[in-house]
Amino acid sequence: MVQTQVGDRYEIKDLSLAAQGEKAIRWAEDHMPVLRMIKERFSLEKPLRGVTVGACLHVTKETAVLVKALQAGGATVYLCASNPLSTQDHVAAALVKAGIHVFAWHGMDAEGYYRAIGNVIKAHPNVTLDDGADLVSTIAKLKHGEGGAEVEIVKKVLEKKGDWWSSVWGGAEETTTGVIRLRAMAEEGTLPYPILATNDTPTKWEFDNIWGTGQSTIDGIMRATSELIAGKVVVVAGYGHCGRGIALRAKGLGARRVIAVEINPHRALTAALEGIDVMPMSKAAEVGDIFITATGCKDVIRKEHMEKMKDGVILANAGHFDVEINLKDLESLAVSKEEIRPNVDEYRLKDGRKIYLLGKGRLVNLVAAEGHPSSVMDMSFSDQALAVEWIVKHRDELKKMGNIVLDIPKEIDMTVAELKCKALGIELEKLTEEQLAYLKGWREGTA
Numbered sequence: 001m002v003q004t005q006v007g008d009r010y011e012i013k014d015l016s017l018a019a020q021g022e023k024a025i026r027w028a029e030d031h032m033p034v035l036r037m038i039k040e041r042f043s044l045e046k047p048l049r050g051v052t053v054g055a056c057l058h059v060t061k062e063t064a065v066l067v068k069a070l071q072a073g074g075a076t077v078y079l080c081a082s083n084p085l086s087t088q089d090h091v092a093a094a095l096v097k098a099g100i101h102v103f104a105w106h107g108m109d110a111e112g113y114y115r116a117i118g119n120v121i122k123a124h125p126n127v128t129l130d131d132g133a134d135l136v137s138t139i140a141k142l143k144h145g146e147g148g149a150e151v152e153i154v155k156k157v158l159e160k161k162g163d164w165w166s167s168v169w170g171g172a173e174e175t176t177t178g179v180i181r182l183r184a185m186a187e188e189g190t191l192p193y194p195i196l197a198t199n200d201t202p203t204k205w206e207f208d209n210i211w212g213t214g215q216s217t218i219d220g221i222m223r224a225t226s227e228l229i230a231g232k233v234v235v236v237a238g239y240g241h242c243g244r245g246i247a248l249r250a251k252g253l254g255a256r257r258v259i260a261v262e263i264n265p266h267r268a269l270t271a272a273l274e275g276i277d278v279m280p281m282s283k284a285a286e287v288g289d290i291f292i293t294a295t296g297c298k299d300v301i302r303k304e305h306m307e308k309m310k311d312g313v314i315l316a317n318a319g320h321f322d323v324e325i326n327l328k329d330l331e332s333l334a335v336s337k338e339e340i341r342p343n344v345d346e347y348r349l350k351d352g353r354k355i356y357l358l359g360k361g362r363l364v365n366l367v368a369a370e371g372h373p374s375s376v377m378d379m380s381f382s383d384q385a386l387a388v389e390w391i392v393k394h395r396d397e398l399k400k401m402g403n404i405v406l407d408i409p410k411e412i413d414m415t416v417a418e419l420k421c422k423a424l425g426i427e428l429e430k431l432t433e434e435q436l437a438y439l440k441g442w443r444e445g446t447a
């Protein structure tokens with residue numbers, strides 16, 4: 001068990017790491033110009049004065065820039081981790097020094113993970129931010145009186161019964177899996193309050209999921225293994241936004257062959273037309289050197305596939321939960337397991353073959369690397385910051401709308417895109433008066 005330091009409204013690994021964390025946050029902020037502009041405006045206008053934000057996010061240097069922007073806007077921020085292995089302990093320490101209430105450390109066990117969520121709920125947040133929906137779904141379980149070990153841990157922290165959901169005006173969700181979970185809850189009527197689907201807005205998924213996950217997943221694999229991608233056969237399960245980004249980056253690094261495994265014919269065709277082979281995992285298992293899952297589904301790589309794999313293959317996951325590679329199957333096939341390098345477990349199988357598992361099957365880009373590059377998170381977290389401001393401004397309207405999952409307003413998405421272009425020095429073409437009239441004519445059927 002990891003030793004933690006507990007203080008006045010924080011629990012982290014080691015407060016003495018703060019100076020190192022401050023440098024990391026400075027580096028990220030220097031590469032997040034849009035969020036910096038939003039922070040400057042927030043500092044002047046204080047749109048979040050008196051608001052408590054409860055956030056369950058990967059505690060990285062980029063998240064630090066987001067929560068500091070919210071704090072500059074007047075919010076009090078409580079932050080817990082959205083994954084037990086993604087917390088950057090030096091960043092957590094710097095945030096505590098900056099007055100953010102952080103409950104997160106690298107290597108938290110299940111008890112610590114839910115204790116941290118409990119501490120965020122206990123702060124009576126007005127707005128929640130999630131990456132994977134663990135915070136919202138825990139609040140929903142409290143609301144609907146559901147039991148279970150995780151809820152019991154949270155209840156212990158909360159000490160007393162209460163309407164823990166009633167302080168919340170709305171929330172925003174960062175990732176695909178979280179949005180899928182929340183839409184399912186909305187359909188069955190268990191969503192405790194309205195949610196903005198940040199993941200689904202173009203300035204998020206078109207950049208973060210494709211190019212962010214693409215680069216950082218390959219980065220995680222390279223940092224963990226120090227392996228050459230050139231010449232390898234790389235198998236990517238799921239040719240969605242993340243999988244496509246990963247496959248294109250692997251191709252760009254000289255992979256001899258990139259294979260996509262898909263269940264959706266449109267996605268399979270996209271892969272094929274982008275020069276990627278498509279086949280089922282049962283066939284890909286026989287030829288792949290590196291396997292990467294990015295589906296949001298479970299058991300994508302299981303026993304029957306592991307039994308066919310070559311000696312020395314590498315398995316990594318980029319999907320939100322550690323369920324895509326069936327770890328029980330891997331354990332059952334193995335006669336021994338050893339951590340051969342940080343974030344690399346070597347499984348020796350009965351027949352002498354070795355299979356290497358990276359980052360315990362959790363998000364390899366966050367466990368073995370630093371998550372997405374700051375400049376990509378600039379857009380995702382600008383969407384999140386503006387979503388928080390929107391929820392605060394529109395809280396009365398939201399209440400009337402009911403507990404549904406909403407798209408991020410288009411003007412937020414356009415603002416972020418325009419500011420990012422400006423920051424990158426990208427100049428846009430402007431329509432002439434004649435062109436405007438011509439297009440208007442088409443729309444009105446008079447052209």
Ligand SMILES: NC(=O)c1ccc[n+]([C@@H]2O[C@H](COP(=O)([O-])OP(=O)(O)OC[C@H]3O[C@@H](n4cnc5c(N)ncnc54)[C@H](O)[C@@H]3O)[C@@H](O)[C@H]2O)c1
Nearest residue numbers: 175176177238240241242262263264295296297318319320
């Ligand atoms: N690592 C990260 O930093 C990061 C960033 C963003 C999203 N994510 C996570 O990655 C996962 C994928 O996200 P996305 O935005 O690419 O979603 P997506 O819906 O665009 O893509 C998922 C793809 O997987 C396919 N698929 C589903 N089950 C499959 C199976 N059993 N075998 C093969 N293919 C299957 C689907 O058809 C789809 O094309 C989610 O869990 C998401 O939360 C991770």
